[in-house]
Amino acid sequence: MIKIENLNKSFGKLDVLKNINLNFDAAEVICLIGPNGSGKTTLIKCLLGLVLPDSGKVFVKGESVLGTWAYRKDFGYMPQIGRFPEQMKIQQVFQMMKDLRGGTGMIDEELVDSFSLGGMMEKRMGYLSGGTRQKVSAALAYLFNPEILILDEPTAGLDPISSERLKSKVLKEKQHGKLTLITSHNMTEVEELADKVIFIVDGSIQLNKTVDEIKKDTNESRLGKALAIMMEGQSIV
Amino acid sequence: MVLAYTLLLFLLCSGLFYLGSDYSSTLVSLLHVILLIVPLICIMFGTIHFYNSREFIEMLLAQPVDRNSIYFGEYLGLAGSLVMALFIGLGIPILLWQPTEAALYLLVVGLMLTFIFSALAFLTSVRSVDKAKGIGSALLLWFYFAVLFDGVVLLILHYYSDYPLEELVLVLTSLNPIDIGRVLILLKLDTSALMGYTGALYQKFFGTGFGQVFSMSVLLIWIVIPLFRARKIFSKKDL
Numbered sequence: 001m002i003k004i005e006n007l008n009k010s011f012g013k014l015d016v017l018k019n020i021n022l023n024f025d026a027a028e029v030i031c032l033i034g035p036n037g038s039g040k041t042t043l044i045k046c047l048l049g050l051v052l053p054d055s056g057k058v059f060v061k062g063e064s065v066l067g068t069w070a071y072r073k074d075f076g077y078m079p080q081i082g083r084f085p086e087q088m089k090i091q092q093v094f095q096m097m098k099d100l101r102g103g104t105g106m107i108d109e110e111l112v113d114s115f116s117l118g119g120m121m122e123k124r125m126g127y128l129s130g131g132t133r134q135k136v137s138a139a140l141a142y143l144f145n146p147e148i149l150i151l152d153e154p155t156a157g158l159d160p161i162s163s164e165r166l167k168s169k170v171l172k173e174k175q176h177g178k179l180t181l182i183t184s185h186n187m188t189e190v191e192e193l194a195d196k197v198i199f200i201v202d203g204s205i206q207l208n209k210t211v212d213e214i215k216k217d218t219n220e221s222r223l224g225k226a227l228a229i230m231m232e233g234q235s236i237v
Numbered sequence: 238m239v240l241a242y243t244l245l246l247f248l249l250c251s252g253l254f255y256l257g258s259d260y261s262s263t264l265v266s267l268l269h270v271i272l273l274i275v276p277l278i279c280i281m282f283g284t285i286h287f288y289n290s291r292e293f294i295e296m297l298l299a300q301p302v303d304r305n306s307i308y309f310g311e312y313l314g315l316a317g318s319l320v321m322a323l324f325i326g327l328g329i330p331i332l333l334w335q336p337t338e339a340a341l342y343l344l345v346v347g348l349m350l351t352f353i354f355s356a357l358a359f360l361t362s363v364r365s366v367d368k369a370k371g372i373g374s375a376l377l378l379w380f381y382f383a384v385l386f387d388g389v390v391l392l393i394l395h396y397y398s399d400y401p402l403e404e405l406v407l408v409l410t411s412l413n414p415i416d417i418g419r420v421l422i423l424l425k426l427d428t429s430a431l432m433g434y435t436g437a438l439y440q441k442f443f444g445t446g447f448g449q450v451f452s453m454s455v456l457l458i459w460i461v462i463p464l465f466r467a468r469k470i471f472s473k474k475d476l
Contacts, residue, residue, distance in 0.1 A: 048299045050298055075299065082296060083292035083296075100302060101300060
C-alpha cells in the first residue's frame, strides 16, 4: 500500500534519513523503533508530506505522492504533540476537521465513546490535560475511517486503561484491513501489536523483520530481550 | 489579544480627539502614533501567532489540504482580525468626531500597513525555526522601518545636500511603507506647507492623481512581495 524508494533527508549537515527503502501492505501493524533522534518521526512526516525529502520517492497505492496532497484523505495522523488553538472547544475542533475533510465517507466515533470524550465536548482545548489532548488526537486520527493510520508515540501520555482501549482499536482496525504505523519506545506494546518491527538507528534501517522471525533468530520468547540481543549483535558487527 | 489592541486604538484615538484643541494637529499626533503602533503590533502579533500555531498548522497540513490554502487562510485570518480591530478602534472614533478626507486616508493607510506588516511577520516566521530568533528579527525589522530608516535618509540628505536630490528622495520614500503612508496623509493636511522644499516636492508628485496611484501601487507591492516570498519558503518548509 505504501512504498518508499531511496529516501534521503538531511537537516543542514545532519543526515536524518539515509537511503530508506520500505514496503508496507494493508492489514499490517508496523512498529518503528529506535533511539531518540534516529529519524522515526522524520520518516513519518515524509509520508505525510510535512517534511519534503531531498531525494527518493514515496508511493501510496501505486502513485507517487510527493508534492501532491489529495492522497492524504486515506491517512489518519496522530502527532506526538497535538496542539490546537486554546480557545477552541473539543466539539469545534471535531467540526472543523469534518468541514476540512468533506462530508463523504463514514465517520468512526468509536474512540470518542471509549475515551468518554462525549461529556467534554464543550471544554476548551487550552484547559485539557496532556492525556486528554492525546485522546482527542487519537479520536481525530480514527474519525474519518482512513485506510492508513500513523500514530506517533500514541500511548506515551495515556493512562493504562485508555492505552488498552487504543491498542484494542489498533488490532480491531487491522482486522478491517487497515495499515497502521506506530512509533514506540515501549517493548511490551510493540510485542502486543506489531506484525513487523523496523529498527532505525541514525537514519538507516538496521532491522526489518516480523516479530516471529526476530524471536526465532534469537531463540528468545520475549521481544524486548530478543531485540536487545539483536542490537548487541549489530553493534559487534 | 486582538481585543486589547482594539481597545488600545480606541482609547488612544478618542483620547487624542477629546483632549486635542485643534483638529489638524490632533490628527498629526494620531498619525504618528498610528504609524508606530500599527506596524509594531501587526508584526509582533503575527510572528508570535505563527510560532504558537506551529503544531496546529502541522496538524492541518497532515489533512488532505493544499499547503497554499492553509498559508493564505492563516494570513487572511490574521490580517482580517487585525483590520477589524483597526476599523473598530480607529474607524468609530473618526466617524464620531470628524470624518475628513485626511482622517479617511489615515484609515486606508492603517489598513495597508496592517496587510504589509502581517506579510512581513509571516516572512520572518517562515525564515527561522527558532522562535526567539524569529521574534527578535521581527522587532528589528519594525525598528528599522519605524526609526532607523528615517535616520539613514536624513544622514544621506545631510551629506549630499549640495546635489539635486529630488528623485532620490522619492525613491527613498518608496523603500519604506511607513514613510509613504506618512507623506500621503500629511499632504491632506495644512501642515504640509510647513515641510518646506521637500514638502513642495512631495506635493508636486504625491499630490497629483498619478502620485496617488503610484504610492498605492507601491504599498500593494509591499504586501505582495513579502507575502509571496514567504509562501514560496512555506511551500518547501519542513514542519
